[in-house]
Amino acid sequence: MSVPPLTRAGSGGADRLLLTPLEQHRARVRRARTRRSVLTSLASTVVFAVLLYVSVTSAPGWPRVQETFFDPAVAREWLPSILRGLWLNIRVLAVAAVLTLALALLLAVLRTLRGPVWLPVRLLATAYVDLFRGIPLIVLLYLVGFGVPALRFTEGRISPVVLGAAAIVLTYSAYVAEVFRAGIETVHPSQRLGARSLGLSYAQSLRLVVLPQAVRRVTPPLLNDFVAMQKDVGLISVLGAVDAVRAAQIGALDSFNFTPYVVAALLFVLLSVPTARLADWAALRATRREQAGGVL
Amino acid sequence: MPRPLPSRTVRAAALLGATALVLAACADDTADEPAATGAPATMDAATDAATDTATDTATDAATDAAAGGAIEGCDPASLETLTEGTLTMATSEPAFEPWMVENDPTNEQGYESAVAYAVAERLGYADDAVEWVRVPFEAAIAPGPKDFDVAINQFSITEERRQAVDFSSPYYDVRQAVVTTAGSPADGATTTGELGEVLIGAQVGTTSLQAIEELIGPTMQPQVFNSNEDAVTALQNGQVDAIVVDLPTAFFVTAVQLDDGVIVGQLPELGEDPEQFGMVLDLGSPLTDCVSRAVDALEADGTLDALQEEWLADVAGAPELG
Numbered sequence: 001m002s003v004p005p006l007t008r009a010g011s012g013g014a015d016r017l018l019l020t021p022l023e024q025h026r027a028r029v030r031r032a033r034t035r036r037s038v039l040t041s042l043a044s045t046v047v048f049a050v051l052l053y054v055s056v057t058s059a060p061g062w063p064r065v066q067e068t069f070f071d072p073a074v075a076r077e078w079l080p081s082i083l084r085g086l087w088l089n090i091r092v093l094a095v096a097a098v099l100t101l102a103l104a105l106l107l108a109v110l111r112t113l114r115g116p117v118w119l120p121v122r123l124l125a126t127a128y129v130d131l132f133r134g135i136p137l138i139v140l141l142y143l144v145g146f147g148v149p150a151l152r153f154t155e156g157r158i159s160p161v162v163l164g165a166a167a168i169v170l171t172y173s174a175y176v177a178e179v180f181r182a183g184i185e186t187v188h189p190s191q192r193l194g195a196r197s198l199g200l201s202y203a204q205s206l207r208l209v210v211l212p213q214a215v216r217r218v219t220p221p222l223l224n225d226f227v228a229m230q231k232d233v234g235l236i237s238v239l240g241a242v243d244a245v246r247a248a249q250i251g252a253l254d255s256f257n258f259t260p261y262v263v264a265a266l267l268f269v270l271l272s273v274p275t276a277r278l279a280d281w282a283a284l285r286a287t288r289r290e291q292a293g294g295v296l
Numbered sequence: 297m298p299r300p301l302p303s304r305t306v307r308a309a310a311l312l313g314a315t316a317l318v319l320a321a322c323a324d325d326t327a328d329e330p331a332a333t334g335a336p337a338t339m340d341a342a343t344d345a346a347t348d349t350a351t352d353t354a355t356d357a358a359t360d361a362a363a364g365g366a367i368e369g370c371d372p373a374s375l376e377t378l379t380e381g382t383l384t385m386a387t388s389e390p391a392f393e394p395w396m397v398e399n400d401p402t403n404e405q406g407y408e409s410a411v412a413y414a415v416a417e418r419l420g421y422a423d424d425a426v427e428w429v430r431v432p433f434e435a436a437i438a439p440g441p442k443d444f445d446v447a448i449n450q451f452s453i454t455e456e457r458r459q460a461v462d463f464s465s466p467y468y469d470v471r472q473a474v475v476t477t478a479g480s481p482a483d484g485a486t487t488t489g490e491l492g493e494v495l496i497g498a499q500v501g502t503t504s505l506q507a508i509e510e511l512i513g514p515t516m517q518p519q520v521f522n523s524n525e526d527a528v529t530a531l532q533n534g535q536v537d538a539i540v541v542d543l544p545t546a547f548f549v550t551a552v553q554l555d556d557g558v559i560v561g562q563l564p565e566l567g568e569d570p571e572q573f574g575m576v577l578d579l580g581s582p583l584t585d586c587v588s589r590a591v592d593a594l595e596a597d598g599t600l601d602a603l604q605e606e607w608l609a610d611v612a613g614a615p616e617l618g
Contacts, residue, residue, distance in 0.1 A: 068439065146526070149533035157495075157535055160519070240497055240519030240530055250520065253434055253501030256460040 067257075074259040078251035082260060085247035086267050089233045092161055092243075096168045096233065097226060103173035108180030109206065125177070132174035138235055141167045145239035164236030172229055179221050183214035216286060223279035227272045234268070244268070367593065370586030371420045377445045377583065383421045385412050386444030389430035390525075393548045394607045395450060401428045407544070407607035408448045411467050411591075414599055415446070415575070418590035433523070434501045436576050437461050445583055447576040450542060452503040457576075462584040465591040466572030467600055472507040473546035473614055474538050474560040477531060482538035485560050487618040488512045495519065497527045497536035503571060504540040511563050512540075528553050547610045561617035 019027065056062060110118075110125040132140070144167040149158055187210045195205035237246035244264045251260030378384050387408065390399040397405035404413045404423075416426045429444050436447040439460040452470065453463045474491065476482040482494045491512045497519040498504040508518045519536050521527040527539045528549055541549060543562055550557030565571065575591070577584045594600050 146529045146533065146535075149535050150529075152534070160535065237520075238522055238526070240521050240526070240535065242517055242520055246500065246520055249434075249500055250505070253437075254456065254506075256439060256456055 069258045069262050071257055071259045074251070074255050074257045075263050077255070078248065078260040079263055081242075081247040081251065082244050082264050082267065085242055085244035086264075086271070088161065088241060088243045089230075089236075089245075090271070092165045092168070092233045092236060093230055096165045096172065097229060099165070099169045100172045100176055100229070103169060104176035105180055105211075107173060107177035108184060111177065111181055112184050114202075129174045129177055132170045133178070135171070137167065137171045137232055138238065140171055141235055141238055143167075144170070145236075160236065160239035160241040164233070164239050164241065168229065168232060168236070172225065172232075176222065176225055179218050179225065180214065182221075183218035184210060186217055187213045216289075219286065220279050220283040223275055223282060227275050227279075230272050230275065231268055234264075366420055367418060367586055367589045370589065372425065375419065375583055375586060378443070379427070382425050382427050383416050383419065384427045384429060384443070384445045385416070386429045386431040386436060386442075386447035387449045388433050388436075388523075391449070392524075392545065393552065394544050394610075402426075407468070407603055408450070410603045410607065411594070411600070412446070412448050412575075414594050414603070415464075415587060415590040418593055419586055433499070437501070439579065442578040445577065445581070446587055449576075450545070450573050451576045452542075452571050453574040454503065461579055462577040462581050463574035464577065464584065465588040465595070466574045467591050467594070468573040468604070468608075469570045470573055471543045471562040471571065471614075472504050472511075472540055472566065473543040473562045474540055474617065475531070475546045475549050475554070476538040476558050476560050477534075477554060478556040478558050480534075480537045482560055483558055485617070486615075488563065491538065491560075491617075494537035497521055497530055497539045498541070499524045499527055503566060504542065507563050507566050508540050510566060524549075525553075543611050543614055544608050546614070559614050561615040563617055 059065075107125050107128060110121050111129070113121060135143075141164060145160060145163045148163060148166075191209055191213065192205055195209040196202075200208065234243060234245035237243045237249070242250070244267060248260040248264035252258055372381055372383075375383075385401065387396065387401050391401060391406075391408075392399070393406060395406050395408040397403060397409070401409045401412065404410050413423060413426065416423070431442075431444060431447060431449075433449055433451075436442070436444075436449060437451060437457050437460060446464070450470070451457070451463070453466060457463070474482065474485070474496075480494070482491055482496075485491050485494075488511055492514050493516075494514065495516045495518075496508050496512065496514055498508055498521070500520045500522060505518065505520060508514065519527075519530065521530065524539075524541055524545065527536070527541075530536045531539050532554060538560065539549075540563070546559050550559055575587060577587065591600075
């Protein structure tokens with residue numbers, strides 16, 4: 001190879017010898033530039049952090065902020081109950097996420113059915129999406145959580161966890177169905193036509209050709225919705241269940257200190273970070289696959 | 297200003313005048329107290345207007361109550377309320393009997409509405425100088441600037457809350473009570489021990505919730521709701537077996553909100569001191585002392601007893617839970 005890739009320059013003596021003097025000069029300039037950018041960014045970050053720290057901690061209200069939002073004793077006192085509440089949130093999340101995916105996929109498939117005979121089905125699916133995407137989740141929680149038990153379908157008591165999860169599934173399946181539908185519609189018609197011409201039925205072409213491509217394309221927005229759902233499960237507290245949000249509220253009202261809210265916020269952030277990294281990774285992988293071999 | 301907090305000092309001057317319900321003796325009771333809050337040395341531009349109104353109300357009061365009863369050092373001209381010449385009162389939305397009648401705090405019907413206007417009159421505010429705003433229960437007792445001068449919404453006085461807000465002198469001694477529906481597992485319980493196995497609900501941030509945890513100690517974690525109304529709905533739906541509210545509210549809940557509501561009984565005192573309702577003011581509010589003195593005066597001259605007799609008479613008969 002006449003021009004070795006830049007990444008190998010400097011990685012070993014033998015490679016260095018392959019470089020022309022001009023190329024070696026270029027590599028040196030690039031390294032110097034890199035070093036300078038690293039130092040500049042480091043310095044600016046340090047200066048920024050120091051400025052931020054000084055301006056925040058010298059603010060007249062800082063001791064009060066510290067005491068009101070970041071009191072370690074209060075945090076320790078309420079962490080166990082908030083964690084117990086978070087475990088409830090996580091269980092609701094797990095059930096709601098699975099049900100949402102299944103229901104949303106079904107809705108998206110129904111909404112994209114072709115042919116006049118399916119009009120009522122398409123209409124129903126569209127109405128469902130319009131309705132449940134339009135109702136504020138908190139209102140739906142009240143309607144489901146306080147309304148459904150009033151009907152007394154069952155002898156026994158329906159857990160607020162079940163009711164809360166049901167409301168979340170209703171809302172989120174409407175959102176996620178639209179994400180799936182967008183994915184299905186981005187699959188080029190030639191894919192479907194090609195599949196049909198190979199003799200696959202509508203269902204087979206959908207299952208084997210269209211959906212795999214569609215789902216892959218919408219993975220990042222799906223994970224985004226998942227993060228949103230992670231936080232919205234905190235709304236089930238209005239139904240009486242003591243989840244992380246409610247536990248934090250009890251703590252905050254009991255201690256007149258906002259630290260329990262901060263603790264709950266941090267726990268929710270911790271919960272969402274893995275999903276966020278997973279979303280980044282999925283997006284990166286999708287880009288790599290779609291641009292296989294190409295460089296952009 | 298005696299108890300200033302930075303950032304809270306900007307309060308407009310306002311008016312106070314005389315009284316209608318007052319009988320006697322109050323001026324003497326309070327006169328020897330130091331005028332801790334009230335008249336700042338400098339007055340705002342609105343003093344003229346304030347004084348006009350004060351004069352009007354003073355005239356009204358003179359005809360209404362021969363003995364007079366203005367609190368020395370506390371009058372609309374010197375009190376630093378949010379809006380000059382107006383006392384901004386707060387309660388929650390909706391407000392229920394027997395505290396407010398027909399969710400209208402301005403009609404002087406219901407115990408808290410009556411007390412609020414009695415205090416306002418004692419401070420010299422005419423009825424039309426009292427404005428009402430609606431503030432959720434938890435928001436009123438949370439730290440931070442307030443958009444009201446005085447809130448009245450069955451706030452129990454606790455040491456923890458004193459760190460966040462000012463309380464006036466208490467205007468009512470309250471007990472917590474357990475409410476259920478006929479035939480539920482909690483129906484017929486005579487001791488708190490019998491309530492250990494039932495699912496109980498209460499409003500978040502209330503002494504009712506504290507009472508469940510400390511006096512009943514149920515095996516099932518209590519259900520916690522945003523409001524008493526949510527808790528009542530859950531009780532009606534059978535989502536909880538019982539709820540805990542304060543006793544006067546329990547009478548309203550069983551009489552009006554529930555079809556087959558039952559008061560199981562009142563809980564023992566929470567802690568050594570009786571639980572008392574006080575009005576809530578911003579922490580370090582310049583009005584606290586005057587409002588407290590007005591409440592003290594109403595207590596001393598029997599006005600509070602008379603109003604309790606008028607609005608909370610039912611409360612006496614509830615059974616005690618052992």
